Amino acid sequence: MTDGTADATGRSEADYYRPETVEAACRRLRDADGRVRIVAGGQTLLPLVRQGLVDADAFVDVSAVPGLSGVTVEDGRATVGATTTYAELADHGLADRVAALGEACAVVADRQVRTLGTVGGAVAHGDPTFDLLAPLRALDADVGLAGPDGRRRVPLSEFLIGHLRTDRHEGELVTDVTFDRPDPERSGSAYERHAAAGSGRATAGVAAVVTLVDGAVETARVACSAVADTPVRAHAVEGDLTGEAASAEAVAAASERAPADIDPIDDEAGSPAYKRRLVATLTERSLLSAIGRAGGSP
C-alpha cells in the first residue's frame, strides 16, 4: 500500500471494484480511500504492480462497463470505446478501411497483450512507444473523459502532454477516442514500424494518412512513435508534400525532412542518428503505402 504496509515480497492488500456503469466507476474513483488505479486489460499496469513499481489501495476494473466497449461509425465519425481491445479493433471493419489502425494493432507486443490490452489503456498510459498512438495522432483523434465534473473531450495532441504524462485529472476515466473516418474513396493510411528482434516495442514507427485529389496530395498527416516524449506529427514532411504530385520522387524528398520534428534519445534500441535515419525510411514506406491505398500510383 502507499502507506508502506506492503510485506517484504511486495504483496499488499487492495480493494477491488468492478462497476458496470461509467457513473458507478466515477463514484468509486472519487470515494475510494487512498491511491486508486483504473484497470481494464491490465497489460501495462499489472506488470508494474508485480515489479513493485506501482501499488494501490484500490483498483477500479472498468472492463465490465458495457458502454465503454466497441467500435461505432456514425456520420463519418468513428468512436472506439476505451475498453476495446487491440484484437477487437483489428477485427473491426474500420481497421480494414483505415489500414493504419489494423497495422498498428497487429504489431503491438505479443498475442496476450493484443487480446487483453485496451485502446483506452494505451491512451491513458501515454507511452510514446505504444504503436496505436501514432495512427491516432495522424487521424487527429480526440479523447473522451468522464469524471467528477462531468464529461469532456480533449484533442489527443493536447492530452499527451509529456513523457508518460497526460492531461487526465484526478478521478477521471478515459471513455473513448473519436476521429473523422478518412474519405474511403480517396484516402489511404498505413503504419510502418521497426522493432529490434526479440523486443515487442517499437524502436520507431510512422503512421501516414493521405487524401488525394486529381493525382496530387490534398492532405498528408504523418505521426511518429517512440522518437519524442509524445507521439509527434512530422509537420515538415506534411507541409512539403501537401499540394505536390503523389509521386515516389515527391514522397522520397519529403520523407528526408522527417527528422526535423523528432527528438530521439540514445537508449538500448539505438542511437539518435540511427533513429533519425530509420524514421525517414519508415516515413517513405508508410506514405507510399498510404498513397497506393488512396488510389494513387506513386
Add this chain to the structure above:
Amino acid sequence: MEFEGTETVPVERSAAWDLITDPAVLTTCVMGAEEIARVSEDRYEGAIRQRITGIDVALDGEVRIEERDRPEWLRFTGVGTDSRTGSRMDADVTVTLTDEGAATELAYDVDVTFTGRLATMGSRVLRRQVRANVETYFENLVDRVEARA
C-alpha cells in the same frame, strides 16, 4: 546516464549564481519538489514527488555543493531514496556560468544513476524522464527570471 545542455538566463552572472543556489528557486523550478531547505552553506534537504502515468516516485534526499568557484562554476551531488520501491538515485551535476553581455549562459552536465526497482524500468523510460526533468528545471528557471524582468 549523462545529459548536457545549455540555457541562457537574462541576468548577470552573480545574479544567476544566486538564483541557482536559492532553495526557494529550486523548490519552484524542480518538478514536484517540496520544501527544499538549505540546512547549511553547502547542503540542502528536500523531497521530490512525481506522478507519471505508470508510477509514483517520492524521493527524499539531499543535495550537497561539493566544489565551487563563485560565480563561474559549481559542482553538486544529489542523493534521493524512494522507500516504497526501495530505490536510490544519485546525481552528479556540474554547472558552468559564462557571461553573455547582460545575460548568463548556464552549461550543465548531469550524470544520474539509479539503483533498486526503479532501475529495472530500463534506459528507455528513465532516460526520457530524467532528461525531461533536467530540461524543465532550466526552462522554469528562465521563465521565472523573465516573468520578473
